Amino acid sequence: MKVSKLISGGPVCKAGITVPLWLLLELPSPPLPLRNIEVFREKGILFGYRHPRSSATDCIVSLFQMTNETVNIWTHFLPAWYFLWKLLALVYALDVWRDSYTWPFLAYMVTCCIYPLTSSIAHTFSTMSSRARHICYFFDYGALALYSLGSAMAYSAYVFPEEWIGSTFHHYYVSTAVLNTVVGTSLSCYSRFNEMEQPKFSKTIRTFAFAHPYVFDSIPLFYRLYLCAARSCTESVIPIHLKHTVFACLTCFLFATHLPERLAPGVFDYIGHSHQLFHICGIIGTHFQMEALLVDMANRREWLLAPSFSQTFGSLAAAIIVNLIIIAAFSTTLYSMPKFCRKGSKHKD
DSSP states (O other): OOBOOOOOSSOEEETTEEEOGGGGSSOBOOSSOOSSOGGGOBTTBOSOOOOTTOOHHHHHHGGGSOOTTHHHHHHHHHHHHHHHHHHHHHHHHSOTTTOGGGHHHHHHHHHHHHHHHHHHHHHHHTTSOHHHHHHHHHHHHHHHHHHHHHHHHHHHHHTSOGGGTTSHHHHHHHHHHHHHHHHHHHHHHHHTTSTTTOHHHHHHHHHHHHHHHHHHHTHHHHHHHHHHHHHTOOOTTHHHHHHHHHHHHHHHHHHHHOTTTTTSTTTSTTTTOHHHHHHHHHHHHHHHHHHHHHHHHHHTTTTSOOOOTIIIIIHHHHHHHHHHHHHHHHHHHHTTOTHHHHOOOSOOO
């Protein structure tokens, strides 16, 4: 592996940008760096781009090279295995096959494994071609939408405030979440078709596609937090829910603002840019969400009703099938649009 030479002295100036010395020390050089290819540029990120026609082998090798995607990949690849370990521990510890009360949490944990693993794969192989880039992120968006559905299933089973259990809203809550999953996947995939010509419009659509399922899913949680604050309750799970909420809001903020790299272009190319922080905050938020759900599942078991198969794995399976159809439709459309053969995508998130 080719390694850059150790550079002594102060900061180095590249293209009018002062790059901190620590970014240049002993960093493996990626094959064919693309510092001047506009279609691959991100706001505030100047260096560390991979070749847009990388082979699968090149993409895998880049996992062990310092590019601006390396941290993105590992911050989701490793947590995927952590959540898988938690899922297997749950299956081992609980009678999940006969105890339907655990099914919503089991379905939720499946989505917690899917979304970071899919994201890491998408970031790894997104530079194989222009079409591959779009298709990789179609799957990434679909996995995020499934995670929102998994959260809704768990919230419906364990988090709903007592006053709302059995209400009309509760009855249609999971069904609406399935619809939100379909809408979210469709909008986020569609947003990639306009990002070169209308980047702000594309970003707005994509942000809405990610944010609106979270807001809907969190309505019962927000109301429960409000009631707890109004009544000065002492539930031990509330601080954990609050931690999750804080990290979820921070995740959305980082995705929408592209900070801190917009304030210091070139400084955070390899470590510390917004998409890396977005990944990290998202994973930490998911961890706190999982811990809060475990507490609620244990503490509220005596008076909560066990959901049916159709409310859990049936709904999840239906959403997966519809999402795959949506992704296939958008992927097929790419082959009828010549511009996606010539141009790469401007944004990777």
